[in-house]
Amino acid sequence: MAITPGGSLNSVPAPIQQALSSNYFDFTSTAGEGWAQQYLPDLMEKEAEVFGPRTISGFLSQVGAEESMSADQVVWSEQGRLHLSYTGNVSSASAGAALYTGGSATVAQFTITANIDANATYTAESHGIRVNDTIILSNVNGVYKCIVSVVAADVIDVEPYDGSVIALLTTANATTVLVYGSEYGKGDSYRAAAGGSTATNTRGANEPSFKSFTNKPIIIKDYYEVSGSDTARIGWVEVASEDGQSGYLWYLKAEADTRARFNDYLEMAMLEGELGVAGSTEIDGADIISGTSAGNAVGTEGLFAAVESRGNVTTGITGVNAATDLAEFDAILAEFDSQGAIEENMMFLNRGTSLAIDDMLASMNSYGAGGTSYGVFNNSEDMALNLGFSGFRRGSYDFYKSDFRYLNDKATRGGINAASAANAIRGIIIPAGTSTVYDQMLGKNLKRPFLHVRYRASQTDDRRMKTWVTGSVGAATSALDAMQIHMLSERCLITQGANNFMMLK
Numbered sequence: 001m002a003i004t005p006g007g008s009l010n011s012v013p014a015p016i017q018q019a020l021s022s023n024y025f026d027f028t029s030t031a032g033e034g035w036a037q038q039y040l041p042d043l044m045e046k047e048a049e050v051f052g053p054r055t056i057s058g059f060l061s062q063v064g065a066e067e068s069m070s071a072d073q074v075v076w077s078e079q080g081r082l083h084l085s086y087t088g089n090v091s092s093a094s095a096g097a098a099l100y101t102g103g104s105a106t107v108a109q110f111t112i113t114a115n116i117d118a119n120a121t122y123t124a125e126s127h128g129i130r131v132n133d134t135i136i137l138s139n140v141n142g143v144y145k146c147i148v149s150v151v152a153a154d155v156i157d158v159e160p161y162d163g164s165v166i167a168l169l170t171t172a173n174a175t176t177v178l179v180y181g182s183e184y185g186k187g188d189s190y191r192a193a194a195g196g197s198t199a200t201n202t203r204g205a206n207e208p209s210f211k212s213f214t215n216k217p218i219i220i221k222d223y224y225e226v227s228g229s230d231t232a233r234i235g236w237v238e239v240a241s242e243d244g245q246s247g248y249l250w251y252l253k254a255e256a257d258t259r260a261r262f263n264d265y266l267e268m269a270m271l272e273g274e275l276g277v278a279g280s281t282e283i284d285g286a287d288i289i290s291g292t293s294a295g296n297a298v299g300t301e302g303l304f305a306a307v308e309s310r311g312n313v314t315t316g317i318t319g320v321n322a323a324t325d326l327a328e329f330d331a332i333l334a335e336f337d338s339q340g341a342i343e344e345n346m347m348f349l350n351r352g353t354s355l356a357i358d359d360m361l362a363s364m365n366s367y368g369a370g371g372t373s374y375g376v377f378n379n380s381e382d383m384a385l386n387l388g389f390s391g392f393r394r395g396s397y398d399f400y401k402s403d404f405r406y407l408n409d410k411a412t413r414g415g416i417n418a419a420s421a422a423n424a425i426r427g428i429i430i431p432a433g434t435s436t437v438y439d440q441m442l443g444k445n446l447k448r449p450f451l452h453v454r455y456r457a458s459q460t461d462d463r464r465m466k467t468w469v470t471g472s473v474g475a476a477t478s479a480l481d482a483m484q485i486h487m488l489s490e491r492c493l494i495t496q497g498a499n500n501f502m503m504l505k
Contacts, residue, residue, distance in 0.1 A: 055260050055263065055264055056264050056267065056268070056405050056406040056409060056412055057263050057264050057266070057267045058267075059267060059271075059348065059404065059406065060267055060270060060451065060453060060493075062346075063346060063430050063432075063450075063451050065452040065453070066452065066453045066454075066455060066464065067452055067453070067454055067455075068454070068455060068456070068457035068462075068464070069217070069454040069455065069456060069457070070456065070457070070458055072216060072217070073214055073215070073216050074214065074215050074216070074217075074454050074492060074494060075212060075213070075214050076212070076213055076214075076494065076496065077210040077211065077212045077213070078210060078211050078213065078496060078497060079208075079210060080208065080209030080210050080211060081115075081116070081209075083178070083179065084127070084128045084129060084133075084178070084179040084206075085115070085116035085176065085177065085178045085179070086112045086113075086114065086115060086116060086122075086127055086129070086176070086177050087112075087113065087114045087115070087116055087173040087174075087175065087176050087177075088110055088111045088112040088113040088114065088154075088173065088175055088177070089110070089111055089113065089169060089170045089171060089172060089173070089174060089175055090108055090109070090110055090111075090137075090139070090166055090167065090168055090169045090170070090175055091109050091110065091111040091155065091168075091170065092108060092109035092168070093106075093108055093165065093166060093167060093168040106159070106160060106163060106164065106165050106166070107149065107157050107158070107159050108146075108157070108158055108159075108160075108165075108166035109155055109156070109157055109158075110137065110155070110156050110157075110158055110175065110177060111154055111155050112127050112129070112154045112155075112156070112177070113154070113172060113173055114173055116176060116178075124153070124154060125153050125154055127154065128179075128206040129148060129151060129156055129177070129179060130148065130151060130182075130190075131148055131149065131150065131151055131190075132147065132148060132182050132183060132184055132188075132190075133147070133148045133179050133181075133182050134146070134147050134148075134179070134180055134181045134182055134183055135147075135148060135158060135177050135178060135179050135180065136177070136178045136180055137158060137166065137175060137176075137177050138175065138176050138177075138178075139169050139174055139175040139176070140169070140174070141166070141167045141169060142164070142166075144158075144160045144162075144164055144166055145160065145161050145162075146158035146159055146160045146161065146166075147159055147161065147183060213310075215275075215300060215301050215454075215492045215493070215494060216275075216300055216492055217300060217454065217455070217456055217490045217491050217492040218269065218273065218298075218299065218300045218490070218491070218492065219488065219489075219490045220262075220265055220266060220269055220488070220489045220490070220491070221486070221487065221488050222258060222261070222262045222265065222486075222487050223258075223484055223485060223486045223487065224254060224255045224258040224259075224484070224485045225471075225482050225483070225484045225485075226251040226254065226255070226473075226482060226483050227481060227482045228471075228472060228473050228481045228482055228483070229481075230250075230251055231251055231473050231483060233250075234248050235248045235250045237250070239252065239253035255485055258485070258487075259467075259485075259487065262487045263465075264412075266465070266489055266491065267406075268406070268412070269300070269302065269491075270300075270302055270303060270453060270491070270492075270493040271302050271303045271304055271406070271493075272302050272304060272305075273299060273300040273301060273302030273305065273492075273493065274299050274300075274301070274302065274305050275299045275300065275301050275305070276298045276299040300492045300493070301492075301493070301495070302493055303428070303451065303493060303495055304425060304428075304503065306493075306495035306498050306501075307428065307495070307498055307501045307502075307503045308503060309498075310495075310498035310499065311498040311499060311500075311501040311502065311503065312332075312335055312339075312499070312501065312502045312503070313502070313503045313504075313505055314328065314331070314332060314502060314503070314504055314505070315504075315505050316328025316329070316331070316332075316504075325356060325357070325359075325360040326360050326363075326364070329360070329394065330394075330395075332429070332502055333394060333395050333397055335502070336397065336500070336502075339499045339500050340431065340497060340499065340500040341396075342431040342432070342500050343396055343397055343398060344397075344398045344400075344431070344432040345397060345398070345399050345400070345429050345430065345431050345432060346399075346400050346402065346429070346430045346431075346432055347399050347400065347401045347402065347427060347428075347429050347430075348402055348403075348404035348407075348427060348428055348430070349401065349402070349403060349404055349407070349426065349427035349504070350403075350404060350407035350408050350414070350417070350424075350425075350426050350427060351403065351408050352426065353426040353427045353504055354401060354403055354427075357401060361392055390402075399429075400432075404427065404428075407425060407426065407427065413425065423505070424505065425503065425504070425505055426504040426505060427503075427504040428501065428502070428503050428504065429501065429502040429503075429504070430450065430451065430501060431450050431497065431500040431501065450495070450496050450497050450500065450501075451493065451494070451495060451496075452493075452494050453491050453492070453493055453494070454491060454492055454493075454494055455489065455490060455491040456490040456491070463488065463489060463490040463491075464489060464491070465487070465489050466486075466487065466488045466489065467485065467486065467487050468485075468486050469483060469484065469485050469486075470483075470484045470486065471483045471484050
């Protein structure tokens, strides 16, 4: 079924700066309207609000917080994984000597090439495996429980407890090793190699690992200007705005719309922001942004960019088949299990994905085949059937579902998604609660929401949301025969624990 919009559909997405026949009434026309006709038209003074609430801001206020900062950069660190687990390849099926004198165990060599977590950077010899560690080695050939006999840089010798032969498998990162303990003989000391007597293990003590991240604020500006004459000109249309202003002065409407749009920019910039590549600030040798040195990257990392680079992305839950959607959802749960396993999550979705999840959940109800389901949905036969879900539990996870207006509105991401369906962002899953991070500016651990906005502020200037008026209208500040209302903010979004986020594309 196709939907055909009307030919005169009011879908103009943005204001224009000139007067056209389409945006004002001509009272001097002789074409059948205006003062040239003998009958006074019945004017409906109230401006019709045909788009409902037009602003999309409010998402970050639901899932995050705001906090001041006084630097040009925010630096934070996140915990590394607690347990030692690596990937690599079986580089040799038989090498080295048996750990115990007279032993006949088969020895294999394993080359470590990466951390088990793809988001954690692995550098040469940065693993924590030591001699006498007991490990589980797993690949397509089997699962082997072994003891480590030799550690030489990124190559370790392992001996299976049951004497199994570990087959050669040189495929990159196809073998996983997990340290699950250690075993020493009576009176045994830490040793550097098989049969050695050195009391110091060559790998040394293991130190906790962490990952450091940074983001930088951007300055967002806008302004509205109206001439002194227009501030004193009465209009015939009664206007109303999102912030509650109303009256017959059109500039009140225009200023309120500019302010509402700027508030949306504050949120949209935190969602869509991108860090520029070094050198990308120059066009024809000139800096796009004044005050930035040539070659320096600009921009800021928004939510979508952070999740795509450090989080998880799924292309499932399409609404094509409820059963396969459930399987995709279970795959999401499995990924969350491998990450932080945060039990409460919030889902912000576009309309199509929200309905797909409703269909998926409804298909799980055996009483829904006939189109009704009394009791389960808290319905009765005398009331409208509720086919929507606001939350559900699957496994040990609770999900709270909400529509995300930004992904639906044709004038915002909804229009972008429609133009490129293959790259559309259909929703995002955000963990609830707080994370514990080390703040290098304050020098201590703090608990903060996974998402929070940092804005520049000091005792002199608070740049969270600055507004000031210039010109000669009202309190005169210059010779300009106009009123200019300026708005400015300097902020960035901190996305902590992005490995616990899931983007639906």
